[in-house]
Amino acid sequence: MLNKKLSAIAHQAIGHTPLASAVLAAVLAAGLGSAGIAAAQEQDKPSVNVATDPSFVPFEMLDSETNEMVGFDMDIINEVADRAGFEVNLTTMKFSGIIPAVQTGSQEIAIAGTTITDKRARVVDFSDPYYDSGLRLMVREGNDDIQTLEDLEGKAVATKIGSTSYDYLQENLGDSAEITPYPGTSDMYMALLGRNVDATFYDAPNVAYFAQTQGEGRAKVVGPLYEGQQYGIVFHKGSRWLKPANEALAAMKEDGTYDEIYRKWFGKAPSAE
Known part of the structure; x- marks a missing residue:
């Protein structure tokens, strides 16, 4: 479909001439090149280990029909990951094991309705608060x-x-x-x-x-x-993803995406509470 559209554009602009053929070849190469670059960039997204607790509704819970984790936190971390440039490799575990898992590095990130405390902040890093x-x-x-x-x-x-x-x-x-x-x-x-x-x-x-x-x-x-x-996303100390995640959270709040996710799970935007 893309090839046919580009071909039509080139022939309409220049006609059926050798020049048109040359232009068409260049246009197709550029178009396919862009698509190829985009695909390569998508494939090159690093997979990052992310832990959650499967029993903290409505923040994270197992959908029995799809057998996938859903909830407020799941929507937040997937949106953050998309904007920050990584893929989520999700692992579920008991809440008591989440901070130790991130601290030791077996998990790079965790999101599980985790309260930001001074004690926890001594062994892991926290994102900016995302829930009061x-x-x-x-x-x-x-x-x-x-x-x-x-x-x-x-x-x-x-x-x-x-x-x-x-x-x-x-x-x-x-x-x-x-x-x-x-x-x-x-x-x-x-x-x-x-x-x-x-x-x-x-x-x-x-x-x-x-x-x-x-x-x-x-x-x-x-x-x-x-x-x-206040809840924060948990990061391994010195994680390269902390700054991009904070930037993503700020952008989500600025463009209304955060409010959309909040309303989906809690019925109204936080500003309306």
């Missing part, structure tokens, strides 16, 4: 006794291993409550619904999503938002 969050408390529907963290004294509360919510509970409740860390979010939510614990405490968007979906009519979010937090 916090911590929320959830109890079973009908439980009006627990409204704040202070009400958890003498109670059992579930959270996730390796999370900032676990650290927060340890710092603010200590031994006054039974703090049980679980390997996955589904584990701690099932513990709540199964009456093994009195409450769960975890990242606000994930808690809210569960309460509105699988937990609807069985669980509810209570109390204030604790410890305002």
Whole structure:
């Protein structure tokens, strides 16, 4: 199709002459050359190891129909990769293993709703923040006794291993409550619904999503938002991809792409919240 269009253009402009043939050859060479260069550039994109946690909905989760990872974080990292010039080689693992994997270099990048903290920043690099969050408390529907963290004294509360919510509970409740860390979010939510614990405490968007979906009519979010937090994409220390990723994030926010992705998963743009 491309060859026919170029041929028509050349013949229309110059006619059926030896000159036209020469021009046509040059035009075709240039056109095919450009296409070839573009294809080569696409093929030359480096494949970068990226880790995520498959159980942090709606940020990252497995689509049972396509068997592919989907979610807010997945859309973000794929867009960042496209703009920064690399291909995503995705690996899923438990959240507790993500920082060590990036720290040791087995994974170059990770995106898993990871809160930026000084402790983590000592062993990995973070992108500029891409999501504002916090911590929320959830109890079973009908439980009006627990409204704040202070009400958890003498109670059992579930959270996730390796999370900032676990650290927060340890710092603010200590031994006054039974703090049980679980390997996955589904584990701690099932513990709540199964009456093994009195409450769960975890990242606000994930808690809210569960309460509105699988937990609807069985669980509810209570109390204030604790410890305002920001999520960042995680990079191996000194990663060459940190600067291009930050530039991509800035461009996405500038041209409206970030808001489009945000609305897709959370219903409205962050500026409207």
